[in-house]
Amino acid sequence: MAGRAGQGAVQGAGVSALLDVRGVAKSYGGVRAVADVSLSLEAGEIVALIGPNGAGKSTCFNMLNGQIRPDSGTIALSGRDVTGRPPREVWRLGVGRTFQITATFASMTVIENVQTVLLSHERRLGRLWGRATRANRPEAEALLALVGMIGQADRPCAELAYGDLKRLELAMALANAPKLLLMDEPTAGMSPRDRIELMALTGKIAREKNLGVLFTEHDMDVVFRHAGRILVLSRGRLIAEGSPEEVRRNPEVQAVYLGEGLTYHGGEPS
Amino acid sequence: MQLFVIQLLSGLASAASLFLVASGLSLIFGVTRIVNFAHGAFYMLGAYIAFTLTDRFSGPFGFWGGMVAAAIAVGLIGAAFEMLLLRRIYRAPELFQLLATFGATLVVEDLVLLIWGPDDLLAPRAPGLAGAVMVVGKRFPSYDLFLIVLGPVVLGLLWLILHRTRWGVLVRAATQDRDMVAALGVNQKWLFTGVFALGALLAGLGGALEAPRGAVNHAMDINIIVEIFVVVVIGGLGSIEGAFVASILVSLVNAFGILVLPRISLVLVFLLMAVVLVIRPWGLFGRKEGAARASGAVVVTPWRPLDRNGRLAALALVAVAALLPAVLGPYGLAVATEVAIFVLFAASLHLLASVGGLASFGHAAFLGLGCYGAALAMKALGLSMVPALIAGPLMAVAGAAIIGWFAVKLSGVYFAMLTLAFAQILWSIAFQWVPVTGGDNGLLGIWPSAWVASPARYYWLTLALVTLAVAGLRVVIFSPFGYALRAARDSDLRAEAIGIDRRLVQWRAFMIAGMSAGLAGALFAFLKGSVFPDTMGVSTSIDGLVMVLLGGVETVSGPIIGAVFYKTLSIWLVNHTDYSKLVLGLVIIALVLVFPAGVAGSFRWPGARAKARSRAPA
Numbered sequence: 001m002a003g004r005a006g007q008g009a010v011q012g013a014g015v016s017a018l019l020d021v022r023g024v025a026k027s028y029g030g031v032r033a034v035a036d037v038s039l040s041l042e043a044g045e046i047v048a049l050i051g052p053n054g055a056g057k058s059t060c061f062n063m064l065n066g067q068i069r070p071d072s073g074t075i076a077l078s079g080r081d082v083t084g085r086p087p088r089e090v091w092r093l094g095v096g097r098t099f100q101i102t103a104t105f106a107s108m109t110v111i112e113n114v115q116t117v118l119l120s121h122e123r124r125l126g127r128l129w130g131r132a133t134r135a136n137r138p139e140a141e142a143l144l145a146l147v148g149m150i151g152q153a154d155r156p157c158a159e160l161a162y163g164d165l166k167r168l169e170l171a172m173a174l175a176n177a178p179k180l181l182l183m184d185e186p187t188a189g190m191s192p193r194d195r196i197e198l199m200a201l202t203g204k205i206a207r208e209k210n211l212g213v214l215f216t217e218h219d220m221d222v223v224f225r226h227a228g229r230i231l232v233l234s235r236g237r238l239i240a241e242g243s244p245e246e247v248r249r250n251p252e253v254q255a256v257y258l259g260e261g262l263t264y265h266g267g268e269p270s
Numbered sequence: 271m272q273l274f275v276i277q278l279l280s281g282l283a284s285a286a287s288l289f290l291v292a293s294g295l296s297l298i299f300g301v302t303r304i305v306n307f308a309h310g311a312f313y314m315l316g317a318y319i320a321f322t323l324t325d326r327f328s329g330p331f332g333f334w335g336g337m338v339a340a341a342i343a344v345g346l347i348g349a350a351f352e353m354l355l356l357r358r359i360y361r362a363p364e365l366f367q368l369l370a371t372f373g374a375t376l377v378v379e380d381l382v383l384l385i386w387g388p389d390d391l392l393a394p395r396a397p398g399l400a401g402a403v404m405v406v407g408k409r410f411p412s413y414d415l416f417l418i419v420l421g422p423v424v425l426g427l428l429w430l431i432l433h434r435t436r437w438g439v440l441v442r443a444a445t446q447d448r449d450m451v452a453a454l455g456v457n458q459k460w461l462f463t464g465v466f467a468l469g470a471l472l473a474g475l476g477g478a479l480e481a482p483r484g485a486v487n488h489a490m491d492i493n494i495i496v497e498i499f500v501v502v503v504i505g506g507l508g509s510i511e512g513a514f515v516a517s518i519l520v521s522l523v524n525a526f527g528i529l530v531l532p533r534i535s536l537v538l539v540f541l542l543m544a545v546v547l548v549i550r551p552w553g554l555f556g557r558k559e560g561a562a563r564a565s566g567a568v569v570v571t572p573w574r575p576l577d578r579n580g581r582l583a584a585l586a587l588v589a590v591a592a593l594l595p596a597v598l599g600p601y602g603l604a605v606a607t608e609v610a611i612f613v614l615f616a617a618s619l620h621l622l623a624s625v626g627g628l629a630s631f632g633h634a635a636f637l638g639l640g641c642y643g644a645a646l647a648m649k650a651l652g653l654s655m656v657p658a659l660i661a662g663p664l665m666a667v668a669g670a671a672i673i674g675w676f677a678v679k680l681s682g683v684y685f686a687m688l689t690l691a692f693a694q695i696l697w698s699i700a701f702q703w704v705p706v707t708g709g710d711n712g713l714l715g716i717w718p719s720a721w722v723a724s725p726a727r728y729y730w731l732t733l734a735l736v737t738l739a740v741a742g743l744r745v746v747i748f749s750p751f752g753y754a755l756r757a758a759r760d761s762d763l764r765a766e767a768i769g770i771d772r773r774l775v776q777w778r779a780f781m782i783a784g785m786s787a788g789l790a791g792a793l794f795a796f797l798k799g800s801v802f803p804d805t806m807g808v809s810t811s812i813d814g815l816v817m818v819l820l821g822g823v824e825t826v827s828g829p830i831i832g833a834v835f836y837k838t839l840s841i842w843l844v845n846h847t848d849y850s851k852l853v854l855g856l857v858i859i860a861l862v863l864v865f866p867a868g869v870a871g872s873f874r875w876p877g878a879r880a881k882a883r884s885r886a887p888a
Contacts (some may be wrong), residue, residue, distance in 0.1 A: 019402065042330035044439075065767065086766065087766040087767050088766050088767075088769045088771055090769055091768060099764075099767075099769045105756065105759040105760040105761055106760050107759075107760050108753070108756065108760070109572045112753065115753075116750075116754070116768070117768045119753065119754075120768045120769045120770055124750050125751065125753065125754040125770065126751055127749055127750045128746050128782075129745055129749050130749055132748060132750045154574050157572075172768065176769070213281050222426075270801075
């Protein structure tokens with residue numbers, strides 16, 4: 001940790017990227033889940049991280065927000081080294097996160113979920129008095145309105161349909177005014193129509209707030225429609241990077257996906 | 271040297287039956303995730319049935335046949351218990367099964383008293399093994415040598431069953447991932463029943479084998495239950511090999527502890543358990559549990575603070591309670607005071623167990639620390655009542671800071687067991703540190719100051735402090751901190767991802783709960799005028815859990831209703847029947863069956879129910 005702290009500062013000379021990952025690697029036993037991945041992301045960019053099952057997408061993702069500690073390499077946010085920091089500290093630096101399987105607070109109402117995040121953002125969650133439900137109600141309502149959930153603000157979270165939970169998660173991820181959104185399979189388990197709606201919404205919010213968005217996704221339709229840039233991961237290594245058009249034409253990517261029995265032929269929704 | 275060998279051998283002999291009982295508990299937990307409190311009762315039943323059978327049918331065939339028959343009988347009782355009761359409540363919230371097994375324990379205790387009477391019974395010695403053999407020049411019971419051999423034999427048999435039979439493979443698979451086993455089309459019902467029967471059979475056999483060693487008595491279940499919890503936790507939940515190694519460890523610590531460190535012998539075993547849990551939280555042979563899958567069976571209604579009507583109703587209830595001295599005599603007021611104290615105790619445990627999702631099995635430690643804190647402030651420092659009432663909670667919060675710091679690193683059943691270990695350590699200290707605590711004789715003469723000396727005044731003082739403290743706990747529940755605590759309970763992953771330091775939040779909750787229980791304890795000391803180690807015993811901790819669970823974990827007011835109901839009923843029963851445990855146990859079982867969501871959880875205001883209905887999708 002002490003040794004790494006210096007490295008983050010080295011690149012701070014110029015204007016640093018929002019997210020700068022250099023040579024991260026993670027092994028489980030003898031299996032290299034992620035080997036030497038480097039990537040960077042600027043504010044306002046929407047980048048997809050794709051790859052077949054087992055390519056290391058989730059491991060990569062979980063290292064970015066601190067859930068998994070990389071064996072080697074560095075991760076920097078706006079020039080600040082965050083390698084090995086726990087998720088709660090990475091979040092404080094402006095990283096919002098949604099999960100592959102939604103993680104929300106089931107015993108609370110929809111708006112209370114968002115209020116809790118807002119309270120944490122303001123570092124007021126330690127207070128032993130005062131009603132939590134009275135805090136930040138307008139801000140929470142605004143966030144719910146943004147994701148189209150305002151009509152369900154006072155419903156118990158446990159009653160929500162899965163697509164709505166994903167929307168709620170997005171509102172929660174946005175509640176700390178993040179600079180970077182990490183979305184692990186944001187549309188998994190949703191209907192095709194909901195997928196397109198949610199990603200269009202995410203794109204709109206990202207443009208408006210000048211957020212960087214990094215997402216993983218299995219649905220190629222979503223990827224090619226919404227990502228400005230695509231990173232392709234295979235067996236723990238980045239094998240291609242570029243615009244959707246470049247990636248689509250890349251023979252190595254085609255080989256990887258053809259090997260998987262999965263092809264992409266163009267703009268029609270699946 | 272002689273003494274060393276003899277202690278070693280008798281330690282190993284005790285380990286055998288400890289292993290049998292503990293392996294059964296471990297199996298049952300591994301597959302069904304039930305902390306089977308009734309396991310001690312099964313063990314005791316095995317001993318009593320073996321006594322009856324071996325007493326009636328003499329001779330080698332009668333004796334050994336009686337042993338086996340007793341074990342099988344207990345196995346059948348276990349199967350019946352699982353089929354008739356537990357099967358109906360697997361879907362109820364976690365820990366509800368614990369409540370049912372606790373009820374069954376109470377029932378068995380009184381049934382044993384009814385059938386076999388209150389006296390200790392001496393079972394016949396084993397034919398052919400009644401004598402002693404010479405070991406290093408000393409006489410050593412040959413029956414104990416037989417037990418030393420039997421332990422590994424049973425371990426071998428269990429290993430064969432678990433590794434060489436189809437059923438055993440399913441049991442091991444279910445221990446690792448029972449959802450997956452269910453998804454593969456295995457009939458879980460019969461798997462659970464089978465495991466429960468085998469576990470009960472092992473407990474029965476353990477009890478039967480103990481019968482010829484010493485007296486059969488009705489404290490056997492309580493004596494063994496804590497010890498087998500310790501063994502199972504040290505060995506690793508669900509691990510038979512772990513249970514074997516841990517039972518030897520625990521027995522040897524017991525055997526040599528008395529020899530080497532007689533003054534702290536009771537503490538040693540729990541110290542061992544605490545050390546193991548702090549260093550290896552999943553026990554010596556256990557594995558870290560995968561993230562539990564969301565059960566989804568429980569529909570949660572978000573908690574609401576009291577509205578205007580609710581607050582008026584609460585005020586009215588307190589006013590009615592304040593008028594009780596008009597109708598109750600001194601005895602009735604003492605009962606009412608005790609009930610009020612336990613309302614606070616239950617409410618403090620509720621903050622931890624329901625709001626925080628951390629079911630402590632050792633919460634009585636803080637009730638006890640409050641008691642001793644107040645008593646010692648008076649006896650050792652010569653303080654008067656008011657400072658003593660402050661010293662109690664202070665001592666409790668200091669203890670909670672230390673215990674909680676270790677405990678919140680764990681969760682689920684491991685948290686429960688570590689808190690149990692710490693509570694038992696404190697209990698042992700209170701029991702054995704005679705110069706300070708008075709040991710078993712307790713500390714006497716802890717009377718309130720003159721201005722609240724009358725029962726009515728002390729009742730009012732208690733009622734006022736309890737009302738304030740319970741109201742304070744409610745404020746905490748609805749405060750930002752309460753939401754952080756629930757957030758950490760609902761989703762560890764999400765809580766971390768929004769900047770919540772789970773351990774810090776839970777540690778603070780632990781201290782708040784400890785301090786509140788400490789206040790209850792200090793009040794309790796002045797009510798009784800004395801302090802005894804048993805205040806922080808296991809049974810007080812379990813009482814607290816029963817109150818919270820009876821009230822319903824998913825309500826805010828549950829613990830109040832649960833405590834009033836349970837405490838009043840148990841005091842009334844003790845005064846009106848000789849078999850209060852039997853009735854109480856049956857009441858608990860009935861309540862669990864009828865109201866799996868808890869008493870308060872099942873009765874909602876009519877308005878709330880209508881609202882819930884109108885909200886439901888058409």
